[in-house]
Amino acid sequence: xxxxxxxxxxxxxxxxxxxxxxxxxxxxxxxxxxxxxxxxxxxxxxxxxxxxxxxxxxxxxxxxxxxxxxxxxxxxxxxxxxxxxxxxxxxxxxxxxxxxxxxxxxxxxxxxxxxxxxxxxxxxxxxxxxxxxxxxxxxxxxxxxxxxxxxxxxxxxxxxxxxxxxxxxxxxxxxxxxxxxxxxxxxxxxxxxxxxxxxxxxxxxxxxxxxxxxxxxxxxxxxxxxxxxxxxxxxxxxxxxxxxxxxxxxxxxxxxxxxxxxxxxxxxxxxxxxxxxxxxxxxxxxxxxxxxxxxxxxxxxxxxxxxxxxxxxxxxxxxxxxxxxxxxxxxxxxxxxxxxxxxxxxxxxxxxxxxxxxxxxxxxxxxxxxxxxxxxxxxxxxxxxxxxxxxxxxxxxxxxxxxxxxxxxxxxxxxxxxxxxxxxxxxxxxxxxxxxxxxxxxxxxxxxxxxxxxxxxxxxxxxxxxxxxxxxxxxxxxxxxxxxxxxxxxxxxxxxxxxxxxxxxxxxxxxxxxxxxxxxxxxxxxxxxxxxxxxxxxxxxxxxxxxxxxxxxxxxxxxxxxxxxxxxxxxxxxxxxxxxxxxxxxxxxxxxxxxxxxxxxxxxxxxxxxxxxxxxxxxxxxxxxxxxxxxxxxxxxxxxxxxxxxxxxxxxxxxxxxxxxxxxxxxxxxxxxxxxxxxxxxxxxxxxxxxxxxxxxxxxxxxxxxxxxxxxxxxxxxxxxxxxxxxxxxxx
Numbered sequence: 001x002x003x004x005x006x007x008x009x010x011x012x013x014x015x016x017x018x019x020x021x022x023x024x025x026x027x028x029x030x031x032x033x034x035x036x037x038x039x040x041x042x043x044x045x046x047x048x049x050x051x052x053x054x055x056x057x058x059x060x061x062x063x064x065x066x067x068x069x070x071x072x073x074x075x076x077x078x079x080x081x082x083x084x085x086x087x088x089x090x091x092x093x094x095x096x097x098x099x100x101x102x103x104x105x106x107x108x109x110x111x112x113x114x115x116x117x118x119x120x121x122x123x124x125x126x127x128x129x130x131x132x133x134x135x136x137x138x139x140x141x142x143x144x145x146x147x148x149x150x151x152x153x154x155x156x157x158x159x160x161x162x163x164x165x166x167x168x169x170x171x172x173x174x175x176x177x178x179x180x181x182x183x184x185x186x187x188x189x190x191x192x193x194x195x196x197x198x199x200x201x202x203x204x205x206x207x208x209x210x211x212x213x214x215x216x217x218x219x220x221x222x223x224x225x226x227x228x229x230x231x232x233x234x235x236x237x238x239x240x241x242x243x244x245x246x247x248x249x250x251x252x253x254x255x256x257x258x259x260x261x262x263x264x265x266x267x268x269x270x271x272x273x274x275x276x277x278x279x280x281x282x283x284x285x286x287x288x289x290x291x292x293x294x295x296x297x298x299x300x301x302x303x304x305x306x307x308x309x310x311x312x313x314x315x316x317x318x319x320x321x322x323x324x325x326x327x328x329x330x331x332x333x334x335x336x337x338x339x340x341x342x343x344x345x346x347x348x349x350x351x352x353x354x355x356x357x358x359x360x361x362x363x364x365x366x367x368x369x370x371x372x373x374x375x376x377x378x379x380x381x382x383x384x385x386x387x388x389x390x391x392x393x394x395x396x397x398x399x400x401x402x403x404x405x406x407x408x409x410x411x412x413x414x415x416x417x418x419x420x421x422x423x424x425x426x427x428x429x430x431x432x433x434x435x436x437x438x439x440x441x442x443x444x445x446x447x448x449x450x451x452x453x454x455x456x457x458x459x460x461x462x463x464x465x466x467x468x469x470x471x472x473x474x475x476x477x478x479x480x481x482x483x484x485x486x487x488x489x490x491x492x493x494x495x496x497x498x499x500x501x502x503x504x505x506x507x508x509x510x511x512x513x514x515x516x517x518x519x520x521x522x523x524x525x526x527x528x529x530x531x532x533x534x535x536x537x538x539x540x541x542x543x544x545x546x547x548x549x550x551x552x553x554x555x556x557x558x559x560x561x562x563x564x565x566x567x568x569x570x571x572x573x574x575x576x577x578x579x580x581x582x583x584x585x586x587x588x589x590x591x592x593x594x595x596x597x598x599x600x601x602x603x604x605x606x607x608x609x610x611x612x613x614x615x616x617x618x619x620x621x622x623x624x625x626x627x628x629x630x631x632x633x634x635x636x637x638x639x640x641x642x643x644x645x646x647x648x649x650x651x652x653x654x655x656x657x658x659x660x661x662x663x664x665x666x667x668x669x670x671x672x673x674x675x676x677x678x679x680x681x682x683x684x685x686x687x688x689x690x691x692x693x694x695x696x697x698x699x700x701x702x703x704x705x706x707x708x709x710x711x712x713x714x715x716x717x718x719x720x721x722x723x724x725x726x727x728x729x730x731x732x
Contacts (some may be wrong), residue, residue: 008188009185010185019070026086030214031089035085045060045566057182063719098144102717108269109271110273110275113257114152117134118131125154127241129161133277135415136699137699139215142215146703150218151260154184168559206234209223221267252285271377275313275314275710279371285374314383317388317600322344330351332386336353339351371396371693382405383405384408385624385628408697410609413694414614419443420463420464423453454678454683462688464589465499465590469497473496475576479576496573497540501537505586505616506539506541506594508584511545515596518654521651525658541575542576542578544578559572560574587607593620596620613694617682636693
């Protein structure tokens with residue numbers, strides 16, 4: 001099936017030599033974000049601009065000495081090859097598994113709705129795990145040539161940029177993005193004019209402009225209310241991701257769900273499957289029902305039709321991640337959109353019927369539960385790990401008359417594997433990272449990790465580790481200079497973060513249930529471990545707490561204070577403004593990935609997968625993905641699978657086991673060296689870490705499962721030969 005095409009206006013007005021005009025197409029396609037040769041090409045054009053912005057639109061907007069580049073045969077040859085590779089990618093796809101097996105049977109695309117997308121740090125419309133997972137999902141749909149179109153919101157101020165002051169307090173600043181300097185384009189409607197959709201709200205019409213970010217073969221539509229058509233009070237609706245105000249959040253989710261459906265329809269796109277990635281977009285179900293009723297379809301039949309081809313993914317068991325609104329607020333704000341015509345007897349979806357379908361498992365009629373609505377109006381629903389499936393089914397108790405199946409998350413390997421390690425994969429595994437397919441499962445390519453020599457694996461890891469240390473020192477120097485630290489303190493940073501020391505990484509959202517401070521439960525014990533002169537250990541933290549999460553911000557303050565204390569100074573560091581760039585350095589460069597949430601509150605987690613694919617070894621509680629990812633010899637499990645209702649006792653037990661593992665197993669294994677100073681025991685652990693994750697916890701495997709278990713059944717297409725039948729087999 002052909003990919004979805006979305007017409008757009010031209011982008012920024014920078015001028016290019018005719019011979020290099022292809023760079024414009026490349027710059028406006030996020031394919032460059034996971035292709036190292038493309039990124040290197042833009043860096044070669046203007047290294048300073050690339051280092052500052054990491055955005056090809058900004059690079060090409062600079063004054064550039066094009067004549068010098070045109071006279072450089074090496075640059076021109078590289079540019080020609082990269083553009084040829086890009087064109088082969090965007091125009092190909094017929095050879096991929098989906099098109100071979102189902103391309104002719106699929107009668108339309110899959111529409112994928114999510115509140116945030118993490119494609120690259122230069123497009124700041126994501127906050128963390130959900131957005132990054134959605135970005136990886138879209139990239140992999142492109143790699144697999146799935147017929148896909150994404151829908152989201154264009155946040156002009158994105159998510160906050162984090163700084164940490166000299167007392168450890170998190171401070172928030174929201175950027176003001178210039179949309180003309182981002183790799184996004186204004187969508188054009190069938191009439192040739194810029195596309196704007198409208199929604200009926202109380203006593204007014206709300207307009208939303210439609211933009212598109214092209215991600216390989218997949219367009220993602222982004223809605224924007226900050227346009228002159230709207231009242232000044234409505235323009236900020238799409239300004240900030242996860243805004244605190246409940247009424248503003250409800251408006252955002254109406255724009256995402258209902259507005260997204262109208263944008264797709266306005267472009268003449270006819271999806272055969274609608275995928276809700278978490279409940280934020282649940283109003284798409286009501287909007288699609290309203291459209292059918294408006295055409296004369298009876299309400300119950302319309303609901304059945306909508307249910308038949310909608311699929312839903314739950315991402316968290318934590319209550320804050322499952323949106324609920326006051327029912328009276330929904331009546332007032334959403335009523336005009338759905339109930340108006342119904343009251344007149346001319347069709348529509350009565351708002352009281354909508355409220356009834358959105359009643360949670362607690363039966364509280366005063367609450368509008370987006371997850372409950374999504375479960376009742378979907379054909380299939382999935383959790384994001386096997387353990388999360390158990391938790392979700394217990395939580396939602398068969399709501400909607402269906403079991404919540406498990407489709408464990410994965411990561412987009414080309415985005416998250418460092419270049420030195422990636423080159424080893426291509427050399428020894430005999431496969432391209434952006435073209436993993438069902439055939440690779442039969443070949444069991446991960447078993448060939450044994451062919452990577454210890455010395456080469458360790459050397460590649462050390463290169464990635466050195467890059468992390470250089471980056472982290474620079475980041476820390478800027479942080480401490482802003483705090484007013486003395487030149488002598490800044491000079492100390494040149495000698496901290498030893499490449500030879502065992503380095504632990506801990507990076508994620510600082511919610512209290514993730515227990516970031518667990519490792520500091522016994523200060524004397526952790527101090528002795530970190531300060532051992534013969535076998536030193538260092539820890540790098542990074543992460544944000546939501547602006548409304550005061551306890552989470554308190555965790556950041558405590559860790560910062562620990563990092564500056566006499567006991568731990570020079571051994572514990574916290575990097576501010578965690579984003580996708582910081583994440584890449586960390587998952588590529590640390591030795592151990594630490595994760596110790598309170599089981600079973602971590603639905604999946606993907607940062608540990610990203611680390612493992614780079615040969616970083618996981619040290620984690622058996623929660624989320626690690627409950628099924630740990631096979632006994634590819635990392636370490638903290639504690640067991642039993643949980644103690646006494647949280648204090650559980651924390652104490654987990655802390656004691658964490659210390660035991662570090663002291664008796666992790667540190668000794670890392671510092672055990674052979675005659676050429678290669679830690680062969682450790683590299684064996686690295687190799688098993690890679691082998692057990694590179695397919696099994698990739699988004700390529702994940703998308704095979706989504707396609708066979710959810711998309712094809714919802715589209716009414718029979719699954720012939722399941723390509724993912726071995727995806728959860730134990731590696732080796």
